[in-house]
Amino acid sequence: HNERLPGGERGLNCNKRSEQTTHMRHQRRRAICRNTGQNALNAGTMFNKLTAAKDTAVTAAGTTTNCALSHRTGTSIVKAETLQESLMMAGGYLYTDHSAGDTKVKEKPAITSPGKATGPAAYEEAYKAAYASENVQLSRSAERRDPAQAPDDQDAQKAHKLYIKNDKSDFKETSDAPPAKSSLTSLYKSTDADQNSRTWKLIDEMPIPKSIFTTEKNGNQNLGSITEINDLLTILEHYSITNRVAAAETIETMRKAAEAAPKKTNSAEEKQKECNAAGDDQTACDNLKDKDCVFDTEAKKCEFKKVKAELEKAKENGGKD
Known part of the structure; x- marks a missing residue:
């Protein structure tokens, strides 16, 4: 076949x-x-x-295909003999009926869940x-590697220079490795076995909402107790998407703030001009109180309240200096 x-x-x-x-x-x-x-x-x-269907004849290009050794022909080992039991082949996947018929599928193996299957x-x-x-x-x-090995790991040393020291220059082993090793040694002291070390303990005890990877809506499960690969991949994908969304929202917030900044400046300048229009007329300035205009009795002119406050603060600081 x-x-x-x-x-x-x-x-x-x-x-x-x-x-x-x-x-x-x-x-x-x-x-x-x-x-x-x-x-x-x-x-x-x-x-x-x-072949998907159970108890259907094995076919190839629309033609029934049989094993030459077991099909009842003049050249097979069973010829026209009647068997007491079906002749099983291919590890129990195929069979020839004990009385007559083509080679058929006994049972198609099926994966029921990750790590579990049915069939022969x-x-x-x-x-x-x-x-x-x-x-x-x-x-x-x-x-897992013991964090105590980090000081001697060049990748950790490079990461230390880039992220801890915020130094983006090329890593030079002669000058950068010694200080990185010293710093990493103090950061990752570990006298316990790997599974009990401080760093892995924090990771293992990280609470993961069950709603992310199970059908349960409430409760958490520690990350270290989750061992199913598909569950871990689901969790990884969830947080990857969450972080991308958060980053996008941060960028959008910063963009809106940047767009609003010149508008605020223009608004203050426009209010200052409106207050200045009252000039030295205190009555006219008082009529603009709803627009935050105040009359400066010393300078004898109408000012925007915010500007006046800044001027007074500057005078105070100047006097102290």
């Missing part, structure tokens, strides 16, 4: 990480092998090309093994 079964042709491609970038330099500690190409074995898609035992076990392997690779790629 021509069924494509999981675990068939696969191409393993071990890519050694380049040493050109910081991210890739982390990865060169281990060569990560992964499936590639059209026939890659991935847990989430490993059953996609299997061999296929269920294959899926669970592939899923577990992929999750091991993910966990290894995010291996």
Whole structure:
């Protein structure tokens, strides 16, 4: 038969990480092998090309396709014999009926939830093994490191220079590494095991609203107790979007404030002109009180209240100096 079964042709491609970038330099500690190409074995898609319908004949291009060894023909091993039980093939996925008929699908494997599948035992076990392997690779790629190792890590030293010292110049190991190492040593002292260190403890105990990644509307769950990859990806996406929205709102607020600034200046200048129009006429100035105009008895002229207050403050400061 021509069924494509999981675990068939696969191409393993071990890519050694380049040493050109910081991210890739982390990865060169281990060569990560992964499936590639059209026939890659991935847990989430490993059953996609299997015939969907149960108890239907195996077909190829509209023609029933049978295994030459099991179909009842003059050249098969069973010929026209009547079997006591169905002849199972392909790990329980295909069968030939014990009395007659074409090669058919016994049961199509199905993924019911991440890490769980139904179907023939061999296929269920294959899926669970592939899923577990992929999750091991993910966990290894995010291996926790003891913060006490930070002082000797050049990436941490570079980050210290850029973000703590706010120094955007190129990192020079001879001059920048020693002070960064000293500072990082004081920041990340750790005498406990990795999982109990202060930094990871803060991360583990970070409360995450259950409404983000579950159907529950209330309550929180500590980040460290959430281990399902799909839940963690959902949480990451949520906060990524939230941060982008917050940044956009901040930019919009700053833009509106920048646009409003010259308007406020113009408004003050216009009010000052309106008050100055009353000149030395105190009665006319008093009639403009609703527009914040006050009569300066010393200067004998009408002033905008804000301007007058600033002038008086300047005089006081001048006298003290």
